[in-house]
Structures are given as C-alpha cells and as structure tokens.
Amino acid sequence: MSRRIAPVLAERSDDPRRAINLTVNGEAVTRDVSTRLLLSDFLRHDLRLTGTHVGCEHGVCGCCTVLIDGHSARSCLTLAVQADGSAIRTIESVAADDGTLHPVQRAFKECHALQCGFCTPGFVMSIVSHFEEAGTLDLSEDGVREMLSGNLCRCTGYQNIVAAVRRAAELMGRGGKG
Amino acid sequence: MATRGFGAPVQRTNDSRLLTGGGHYVDDIPLAGALHVAFVRSPFARARIKRIDVSAARAHSGVAAVYTADDLGALDVEMPLLIPHPCLIGPRTQRPLARGDVHHVGQTVAMVVAVDRYVAEDAARLIEVDYEPLPVELDLEKAIKSDAPLVHGDVKNNIAAHFVQTSGDPDGAFARATHFTKIRVRVERSTAAPMECRAVAARYDTVSGELTVWDGTQAPISVRGGLASLFGLDEDKVRVIAPDVGGGFGQKVLLFYPDEILVPFAAMRLGRPVKFIEDRSENFIGSTQERTQIHEIELAATKDGDVLALRDSFLHDTGAYIPYGIAIAQVASTSIAGPYRVPNIWVEFKAVYTPTVPVTPYRGCGRPHACFAIERAMDQLADELGLDRFEVRRRNLIAPAQFPYTRQGLLFADGLAVTYDSGEYAKALELIAKEIDVAAFRQEQATALKAGRYLGLGLAFYVEGTGLGPYEGGHVKVHPITGKVYVNTGLSGQGQGHETVFAQIVADQLGVDPNDVIVVEGDTGVFDWGVATFASRAAVVSGNAIHKAALKARAIVLEAASNMLEAAIDDLELVDGKVRVKGTDRGATLAEVATATNPLRYAFNKAAQSATQFAPAARHDGPQLGEGRAPGIEATDYYAPPHATWAYGVHAAIVEVDPGLCSIKFHRYLCVHDCGNMINPAIVEGQVMGGVAQGVGGAFYERVEYDVDGNPRNANFMDFLVPYATEVPRVEMHHMETPSPLNPLGVKGVGEAGCIAVGQVLASALDDALKPFGVAPFREVPLSPNAIFEAIEAAKGRRP
Numbered sequence: 001m002s003r004r005i006a007p008v009l010a011e012r013s014d015d016p017r018r019a020i021n022l023t024v025n026g027e028a029v030t031r032d033v034s035t036r037l038l039l040s041d042f043l044r045h046d047l048r049l050t051g052t053h054v055g056c057e058h059g060v061c062g063c064c065t066v067l068i069d070g071h072s073a074r075s076c077l078t079l080a081v082q083a084d085g086s087a088i089r090t091i092e093s094v095a096a097d098d099g100t101l102h103p104v105q106r107a108f109k110e111c112h113a114l115q116c117g118f119c120t121p122g123f124v125m126s127i128v129s130h131f132e133e134a135g136t137l138d139l140s141e142d143g144v145r146e147m148l149s150g151n152l153c154r155c156t157g158y159q160n161i162v163a164a165v166r167r168a169a170e171l172m173g174r175g176g177k178g
Numbered sequence: 179m180a181t182r183g184f185g186a187p188v189q190r191t192n193d194s195r196l197l198t199g200g201g202h203y204v205d206d207i208p209l210a211g212a213l214h215v216a217f218v219r220s221p222f223a224r225a226r227i228k229r230i231d232v233s234a235a236r237a238h239s240g241v242a243a244v245y246t247a248d249d250l251g252a253l254d255v256e257m258p259l260l261i262p263h264p265c266l267i268g269p270r271t272q273r274p275l276a277r278g279d280v281h282h283v284g285q286t287v288a289m290v291v292a293v294d295r296y297v298a299e300d301a302a303r304l305i306e307v308d309y310e311p312l313p314v315e316l317d318l319e320k321a322i323k324s325d326a327p328l329v330h331g332d333v334k335n336n337i338a339a340h341f342v343q344t345s346g347d348p349d350g351a352f353a354r355a356t357h358f359t360k361i362r363v364r365v366e367r368s369t370a371a372p373m374e375c376r377a378v379a380a381r382y383d384t385v386s387g388e389l390t391v392w393d394g395t396q397a398p399i400s401v402r403g404g405l406a407s408l409f410g411l412d413e414d415k416v417r418v419i420a421p422d423v424g425g426g427f428g429q430k431v432l433l434f435y436p437d438e439i440l441v442p443f444a445a446m447r448l449g450r451p452v453k454f455i456e457d458r459s460e461n462f463i464g465s466t467q468e469r470t471q472i473h474e475i476e477l478a479a480t481k482d483g484d485v486l487a488l489r490d491s492f493l494h495d496t497g498a499y500i501p502y503g504i505a506i507a508q509v510a511s512t513s514i515a516g517p518y519r520v521p522n523i524w525v526e527f528k529a530v531y532t533p534t535v536p537v538t539p540y541r542g543c544g545r546p547h548a549c550f551a552i553e554r555a556m557d558q559l560a561d562e563l564g565l566d567r568f569e570v571r572r573r574n575l576i577a578p579a580q581f582p583y584t585r586q587g588l589l590f591a592d593g594l595a596v597t598y599d600s601g602e603y604a605k606a607l608e609l610i611a612k613e614i615d616v617a618a619f620r621q622e623q624a625t626a627l628k629a630g631r632y633l634g635l636g637l638a639f640y641v642e643g644t645g646l647g648p649y650e651g652g653h654v655k656v657h658p659i660t661g662k663v664y665v666n667t668g669l670s671g672q673g674q675g676h677e678t679v680f681a682q683i684v685a686d687q688l689g690v691d692p693n694d695v696i697v698v699e700g701d702t703g704v705f706d707w708g709v710a711t712f713a714s715r716a717a718v719v720s721g722n723a724i725h726k727a728a729l730k731a732r733a734i735v736l737e738a739a740s741n742m743l744e745a746a747i748d749d750l751e752l753v754d755g756k757v758r759v760k761g762t763d764r765g766a767t768l769a770e771v772a773t774a775t776n777p778l779r780y781a782f783n784k785a786a787q788s789a790t791q792f793a794p795a796a797r798h799d800g801p802q803l804g805e806g807r808a809p810g811i812e813a814t815d816y817y818a819p820p821h822a823t824w825a826y827g828v829h830a831a832i833v834e835v836d837p838g839l840c841s842i843k844f845h846r847y848l849c850v851h852d853c854g855n856m857i858n859p860a861i862v863e864g865q866v867m868g869g870v871a872q873g874v875g876g877a878f879y880e881r882v883e884y885d886v887d888g889n890p891r892n893a894n895f896m897d898f899l900v901p902y903a904t905e906v907p908r909v910e911m912h913h914m915e916t917p918s919p920l921n922p923l924g925v926k927g928v929g930e931a932g933c934i935a936v937g938q939v940l941a942s943a944l945d946d947a948l949k950p951f952g953v954a955p956f957r958e959v960p961l962s963p964n965a966i967f968e969a970i971e972a973a974k975g976r977r978p
Contacts (some may be wrong), residue, residue, distance in 0.1 A: 007242055007243070092199040114673075115425075116673025160867070
C-alpha cells in the first residue's frame, strides 16, 4: 500500500447528544450519548461491557437481555437515553468478584448447556431474573421451556438448558412444582 | 489419578469464560479508532445498474470513504471458484461490489466507511443507484426452459452444471425388477441463522506491514491465503484470526464474502481499523443459504421388497452463483441410497441458477435432501407392498459383514468412490424399534383415535459421510515453566467444543488433566497448515493429527525421563502431570522434563534449578543438544484420511397432530446414533440435540420465502421462525459405538448428523397420524400448518 495522506475525519457523529446518569453493575455512570444510541451499543461500545451480545436487533433472539431495575429487558430495543436514572445489570455482574460462578452459570457449565456461547449471556440474565422473582418456580418440563421461550439458541437444542435451570434451582435450594 | 480423557463426559474447558461475558467475538475485539462499514445492497433480484451517485454520501459528515466497483482496482474481479468440476457450465461467482448487473436482492453495490455504524447507514441511504429491472424466473422447473429469463446472460437455460453417475447396472436391474415405486419430493430454501451474524474486522500496521484480520470464519487459513494473494502480500504479513465464533453451520466458510475483502482493503487504504458487523437482515440477504432441491426418485424392487436399483434425477437450486461448484448436489446424489444395499444406481442432477441469495453448504449439505428422498420412497414401497416400514428397511440394510461397502462409480465429495467403512445398521434399527415399542404405540394410537386425537409414528434412517480430507495438522508443546500443554491445529471452532475434545486426546497421552491442556486454534499466527471446519471433520481429521502429535511428544517425554530417572522406558508411566517409575514414588514433573530437555545456561526459575537434580535428559557425549534433535518437548504431525468415514443413525418420533389447528406436538423423539468411538459423549449429545433442533426448524418452521419477483418476504426473525425451547422436543439418545477402521482414534464425524433425518421423521409421522383422513403422503419440507390443512382438505375433496 502506498502511503496516503491521512483523511480528515470527525471523531464522532453530529448526532444530538444528551447526558445520562445511571448505575451499571452497581457502579455510577455518567456519559454523554447520542440520543439514538441503543442501550446494547452503549453497554458494548461505550462501556466496553461486551458480554451483552446482539443477535437480531429486533427483539426476537434475546441475546441482548439485561436487567433494567431488576426486570429482564431487550437492550437492543431500548435507547441508552431511556435508561437514564435506572440500574442496569449485565452478564459481567453475575459471577462473584472472586470469579465464583453464580449457580445458574455453574449449572450451565455442569449440564453442557452452551456451545458457541453467543446466546448464553442472554439466557443467563433471563433465567436469573426469573429466579429473583418471588413466587413458585414451575420446574416442569413445559414450565421450564416456557421460562426459556424468550431466548433463541441455535446450537444446543435447549435440552441441556432445561436441565441447567433445574440444576440451578437445586443448587439454590429453590424448589418448585414439577 | 488424572481425569480420564478419551471417552469421558469431561466438562468443557472454556465455559466459565463464555458464561461470565468473557467471550471475544469479532465485535468484542477492542480496536481503538475503528471505522464502521455499511453496504448499499440491491433491492432487485435482476437489474442493470445505469448510474451510481455517491457524492452526497461522500460529503456526509463522519464518512471516511465510499467505494463502488470502480474504486476497487485489482479487487474488482469474480471471486474464486472454490471447487472446480468438469461438469460445471460457465461457472459464475460473486464479486466484491456489483459491476454492471445485479443477480440477487441483497447483492453488495457500494460500501460506506464512517465513524460509526449509525452514520454509515445514514450515508448509505444517500447513495443513488438507478437500476433497470430485468425479468426473473424463480421457479426451478420453469427456469430451465428455453424461454426463461437468464440469471447470467451467457448461461443457457440457467443450467450451471449437469452431472450423471452410475453404479452397477441400473438398466439391467430395472429390467429384472417386478415392482416399481416412483415419487417426487421437494426440499425448500432455508438458512443456517447462526446466533452471531458474520463479522470482519481488520487492522493494518504500517510499521510492520502486517495486516491482521479478525474474521468469524470457519476457514481462517484459507482466508489468509486468499487475502495474501489478492493483496499481493507475503503470507506471513497476513494474520487471520477466527476468535470466538457464534455458530457457523457452513454459512461462515465462503471465500470470499465481499466484506472479507473490502474491510481489510479499507483498513489499508484509510490507515484505521475497520469493522463490518453484519446485522440480522443482512444475514438473510447477504449470507449464503441452502436446501432447495426437487427429486424424482424411482425404486426397482422385487415383490419381497428387495430394492435392486434406484434412479434419482433432481434439480438443485444454486442461487445466483456457484462458488462451491457441485459440492452439495454431489453429496446429495452420492448419499441417495442411504444405509441400503441398492447395488445398482443411476443419479443425475442439474444445478440451476436462480436470482436469489447464493447457495453453499449448510449443515447437512445435501444429506437431508437425499435422506428425505430415499426414505419417503422406502415408505411408499412399504405401503405398496403391504410391508411394515421397519421390515422393508430391515430387508435392505447393509449387513456388518459387507463392510467396507463400496458403490463403484459414485464419487463422493472427496473425489473417491463411496465406501461405507463400518456400521451395525440392523442393530440400530432393532434398538429404536424396541425403545419406541411399536406394538405399545399402536395400541396407544388406537385409543387416542377413539378420543379424537391423532398420533403418528415417524421413522428415518440416515448415513453421513464425514471427516473429509485433504488433511489437518496438530502441534503439541509442553511449556517448561508451568508444565502445561499447548495444542494447536489449523481449523477453527464455532462452539463445538474442539478445545475440550482435543485436550482430552492429548491428556491421555501425556498423563495430564484436560484442564491443563490449552488448545489454540483458528489463528494463522499460531499454526497455519490446514484447511477448515466443514463436513463434520474436525474430530476426525484434526483429532487424529493431534493424537499422532501427542504420541510423538509422549515418546520424547519417555526418552528424556528414562535418562533423567535412569530407568527403562517400559518402567515409566505418565500420570498426574508426572513421569513416574512404576511402583515407586520416584519421578519428575512434566515441567521438569520439559526444562531438562531444553539445555539452559541460566537457572532462572525453580524448575530450571530442580532439573539439575536429575541425570541429563540426553544421553550422549557430544554437545548438549544432539545433532538432529530439537530442544524441549514439542511435536507436530498430520493426518490425512484415506476417504470419508460414514456415521449413521436412526430417528423415530411420536407426533400428535391437531387437525383443527393444524399444529403438531412431539410426544417423543428418539435417536440412535453411531459416530464411532466417542471422545466426549456429552459433547456428542450436544451436537446431535442441536442438530435435531435445527432439523425441527427445517422440518416445520423455517423456510426462506421469495416472491415471484425474487424479493425475500421473511428476512427477519419475526417471520422466519427459528424454534424456541417450546417447539423443540426432548431427545431420547441412544449411543452405539462402531469404531471407524480408517483412523487411529476410530472416530467418525458428528457435527451435521442431528439435522439430517428430521424432515423424514416428521413427514412419516404426519402420514401415519392423518391416515384416518386418507391424506396423501407428505412429499415436501418444511411442512407447515398450511400443508397439513391443505392435505386434509385435499383428502376430503377426493372422498366419494
């Protein structure tokens, strides 16, 4: 390649911007963001929390699932500015600081519930949110599959994910019907 | 004791990283100052480009560059025909950016590079392209007529290839036969839909002259070679890394997708890292698809159901281009006789251009089509002869004593005559019959029918030629400081668990825990001999290469330790990360042996100091490193299979159909599977279960729909229905292990197995369930609620 004169290039887009304040994985964050920036892109590119994945950008696959104020949500269907003032939790916050896996993560590992791992953070966040909700868990085959029905996996055929949910319930002492 | 390696359901070694958000997929690689790509894609299936105006896009704030075909110089060429074959007629392949004509909706016409993806997409919308639309024909059978509009003006009748193969004496056998069964079946367009779309990032270092490309590809070494050739760079200046890759299923091995060339091109031109992260809609119109074939298959049999011969003639839709030559059609045509003897075969196919997304191998690669055709025909034969479906199969299966079973004249994808190496087909069929308990099911079915419920039994037998050559390599090295074992191979993983099974293979030879074996693959900077991941070949080809390298490393360890410990090699054992004199506590750690085999000047750490307590690792009076010897414990070897090794399996299911809603529910799904010796049964099961799920999608939910103008109608996950957990059945798995005699580990491939049989399983189950309605047999996949509705309505119409 011949040496070329470096092009003049803006550092960033001319999009209108707004300051947002939120909590991400327990840490206060203040950032100036483009008003059309997706929460998924904000987490991944601005905060470099790349464990949240983007599989479809139209809310079907669930790879981008995070917890917003405790509720599972599609970060690809949420604007970063909409998350202003809220508390976000991503996959990076699930294991303990010393690296000890959360029971859901441990169960996934024990049950071979992941292959390529791309959909996995979304599944884990979704399952964690179900486990954190009060009430009885429906651990029947159909109940667990219903619990998982917001997330697509293309590798595992889901069977080992179903097993992992039950194993996690066992590890957490969470009984349930089924 | 160290964990047993080969054959044990060892937990995967890299899951903790993937489970905690520590994966590194292409878009996760931190590249400071990276620019982002968006493409302008053709909205027409066929059109002539009259004018492209990029001026507004170039002037848009935040845009670094806009490229059309005119800006590409030497890159403005057709991409390589990857697998040439004499039967190809004017083979056509894709270009980086369209020049003159476009041939499918989604074809890349212009590329924008900007500060972020948002701006790149804004600017792409500012590009004006004037198209002159041209007529199209989407219907395969009409496309080959002489008056059909052409996809490529110089390819007559849109026929890209025509090929006939014969085994035995089909004409003679047809003349002898007393019963003939002829049916027509159709498999429709689908797509792999990996959860991570394709992605490419590149950085060019002007100081070192090195181009680094992160590519979510199944073929990093081949991509490296191709890029070096296209850009005129030395191969060692191009490093291609396939990092974590979120599924591939065949879609991620094409040389080249436009972005795989244009992203590195832009990075070199602009002096900044550049990224292209495909979005889901682009994956539906820009990344390759598969499956459409129409078969006319005829069996020639005796009245006893002994199939003497078959003829199969089919059309294969290759989409707008044919970069893989006849690969898919060839696999379909040579797998057509399944597990049956059928000593006389005539197969013919025509590959046909249509103005649609190009077709390249997708998990199964012709095998689901072949399985659907032969198995539907076997069911029809059974019905016509009044035989049970299990019985007609039983009478035709190749017996264990008949292996190796060669179909002379049928050349498989490796260019060699189809030769099944081993199997216990009848045993597999008996096992599934027993497990599903046919007699009990018939009673249950009758009882259900009285209650107005419709249950059906589905059955399918398949074979799969796996582990294609040419070769792969394995590299094993023991690190002198930690004693950990580093293993490399050239192909790459997309989630299969290579790092674990390869570690198991090595762990056994070196007596270490699989968690102490660190596998690095898919990085040409680490190991750059090999081919790619496809054709269910990684365990067979790389697995055996790594095994052979591990044997060599083991021999080095034993020789050195024998000298160090002053003991005979036969008295040594490798366990728990140590070499021990059997029956004593005398021994040396692998780290000590590795240190001792590397003559050192400085005792820089404890291992180096402690190595001095032993006798020298090399026993001779000359220099410390003997002539012709290498330092350390390191070995490389290669494995080239003599030909494909054939796995097989039988699937059965009990399916309930609701004739009102035209919906289905799997009550049971059983799988008897034989992929030779299993390195890790948990991983094998994962592969099979995932394959079944993908097969269920292809059998009932997933169909890429094009309208008559060639517009995709469901290019998104709202309308193209990838099954959720609620649609996929639990699979009852039964393993058989008939070793392959072809390779040292006795293994066969398993990657594609699960998906092959599912279309036939469902179609035959629906036939069985809806018999009370008198429906005609289902001959097309994917099936759908519509197909069920129409079948029931048609049956009503036929009733007197």
